[in-house]
Amino acid sequence: MxxxxxxxxGHAWSYRGAxxxxxxxxxxxxxxAGATTVASVSIVDAPLPDPETGALAPRLVEHAPIAIEALLPSLLRREGDAPIPDGFDGGYRVWRNAFDxxxxGFFTLGVEEIVRMFQTALAPQRAAH
Structure with a gap:
């Protein structure tokens, strides 16, 4: 672990359950952040629903703050260095200002669970007939 x-x-990591x-x-x-260390991350190629069709497609989660205790068990292997994605800094500033x-807050879930939560939240809502 x-x-x-x-x-x-700048480190890129594969993660459990990707x-x-x-x-x-x-x-x-x-x-x-208080008594907790928080890693602010981007999730590249997260399989998230297309807003129109609902089909899962690789998308970017620009910023997600995660308690280090939840993040570390999710990480499998360092895959080298990567540029910090566009959109990260803006998301980080919004979060940091709100946190301060x-x-x-910040996530206390692993990366796989966070991606699944985003999948549910971003799924197109079908109108009831």
Missing amino acids: ATAADIAP QLPSSRVVIGRIDI AGQG
Whole structure:
């Protein structure tokens, strides 16, 4: 299992339960948030629903803050370095401002569970007839 010393901004990792072989976690920032260390990550090629069809397609989760205790067991293998994706900095700033104001939190789920949560939340809603 990865340790906190193994991860740094710019590292790309494969993760447990990835539904697409190309899906990776890219570490963007690591912060101390109160008593918890939080890794802010992007999830590249996350299989998320197309808003129109609902079909799963590789998409980018620009920013997800995850408690380090939840992230580390998810990480399988470091796959080298990767650029921090466009959109990460804006998402990070919005989260950090909300967190500092007492209005933002962080995930305590593993990466696979976070992707599944996004799949459910982003699935097109069908109108009842």
